[in-house]
Amino acid sequence: MKKSITPNQIKQNNRSLIYHFIYKNRKVSQQDIAYELHLSRPTVTANLSAMEEEGLIYKNGLIDTEFVGRKASAYSIVPAYRIGIGVEILKKEVKMIAVNLYGEKICRMASEIPFERSESYFRGVCGKLMEFINSFGAKDEQILGIGFAMQGLITPDKQTVLYGKILSCTGLSITEFSRHLPYPCSFIHDADSAAISELWVSPGLTDAFYLSLSKHLGAAIISKGMILDGKHGHSSTIEHIQMQPNGSLCYCGKHGCMETLLSLTALLNEGEELENFFLKVRENEPSAQKRWQFFLTDLSRAVNMLHLIYDTDFILGGYIAPYLCEEDLTFLHEQIRQMTPFPEPSDFILISKMPQHNISIGAALPYVREFLQKI
Numbered sequence: 255m256k257k258s259i260t261p262n263q264i265k266q267n268n269r270s271l272i273y274h275f276i277y278k279n280r281k282v283s284q285q286d287i288a289y290e291l292h293l294s295r296p297t298v299t300a301n302l303s304a305m306e307e308e309g310l311i312y313k314n315g316l317i318d319t320e321f322v323g324r325k326a327s328a329y330s331i332v333p334a335y336r337i338g339i340g341v342e343i344l345k346k347e348v349k350m351i352a353v354n355l356y357g358e359k360i361c362r363m364a365s366e367i368p369f370e371r372s373e374s375y376f377r378g379v380c381g382k383l384m385e386f387i388n389s390f391g392a393k394d395e396q397i398l399g400i401g402f403a404m405q406g407l408i409t410p411d412k413q414t415v416l417y418g419k420i421l422s423c424t425g426l427s428i429t430e431f432s433r434h435l436p437y438p439c440s441f442i443h444d445a446d447s448a449a450i451s452e453l454w455v456s457p458g459l460t461d462a463f464y465l466s467l468s469k470h471l472g473a474a475i476i477s478k479g480m481i482l483d484g485k486h487g488h489s490s491t492i493e494h495i496q497m498q499p500n501g502s503l504c505y506c507g508k509h510g511c512m513e514t515l516l517s518l519t520a521l522l523n524e525g526e527e528l529e530n531f532f533l534k535v536r537e538n539e540p541s542a543q544k545r546w547q548f549f550l551t552d553l554s555r556a557v558n559m560l561h562l563i564y565d566t567d568f569i570l571g572g573y574i575a576p577y578l579c580e581e582d583l584t585f586l587h588e589q590i591r592q593m594t595p596f597p598e599p600s601d602f603i604l605i606s607k608m609p610q611h612n613i614s615i616g617a618a619l620p621y622v623r624e625f626l627q628k629i
Contacts, residue, residue: 283326338618351614361390380434399438401617412440445472447616468572554589571606
């Protein structure tokens with residue numbers, strides 16, 4: 255026997271429909287809401303009044319409508335009604351970002367705090383976080399939670415670092431941070447965080463292999479709009495696929511892993527800046543050009559191997575993404591066509607749409623998404 259829908263459920267559903275319609279369209283009139291959602295004017299009016307009083311939405315000027323008469327009041331959501339915080343934990347610094355309900359940056363800060371597994375470090379980072387939140391005047395009730403992006407694999411419950419050799423933080427618990435903070439906290443793998451950012455800016459994206467080409471190599475598999483974690487929590491850890499058994503030593507203890515070929519550490523000379531390197535590349539400086547071609551050739555080998563396993567789009571992200579151009583993609587496609595046994599169209603390698611601050615933003619977005627799903 256089917257359960258009947260209660261009046262309260264109908265009321266909540268109408269509220270959710272109206273809020274999300276305003277959220278999606280950014281600026282709408284009461285008439286547009288009623289017409290598009292097939293709701294009565296009294297229902298729309300009552301919900302708008304309640305949400306405006308609660309602070310969820312506000313009157314945002316006037317708007318032209320298809321209806322005859324004077325201009326109608328426009329309604330928009332209050333983007334900073336709730337705020338997500340993302341933190342990227344690195345070896346020598348900590349990056350923090352606050353985003354609103356659209357995932358837009360409110361404020362950002364980076365501090366040179368070398369990582370160490372000590373109480374003074376965790377207390378110091380959390381102190382900086384509280385200073386950061388106070389700097390843009392946020393109230394405690396506005397903060398949805400804090401996501402800590404880590405250079406390591408994370409347990410499914412997001413509470414513990416499962417494998418963290420880069421920072422020597424395997425087994426680290428989120429409580430080391432959360433005990434100093436009045437907000438919900440969770441860990442997230444930095445590559446997953448970057449892929450979540452990509453999904454956010456490309457709502458139509460359903461399947462892809464995301465490659466994070468940064469100081470360290472990382473990846474995430476996107477399937478049906480979700481990040482695949484895998485049975486044991488180490489899906490898409492391509493950085494430890496061995497490509498040169500007698501190659502350079504990887505931080506995992508093996509030799510010749512993809513990490514040793516496709517990370518910034520492999521590409522850049524000691525003390526060299528990425529921007530300066532690409533200035534030399536685009537000016538056709540021979541030494542830089544040679545290094546870049548070697549890097550792209552190794553990248554094409556890796557992408558070809560992975561593409562044979564998972565025939566989907568490949569998104570190139572990370573610190574390198576803003577410097578990539580069509581010429582680089584053409585080179586990759588040409589190299590892959592020489593390697594693969596199949597006809598290969600030049601349409602499956604893409605450049606990230608969100609290369610800046612994607613890791614820290616992606617760490618904050620799960621809290622924003624959860625809020626939006628519940629409202």
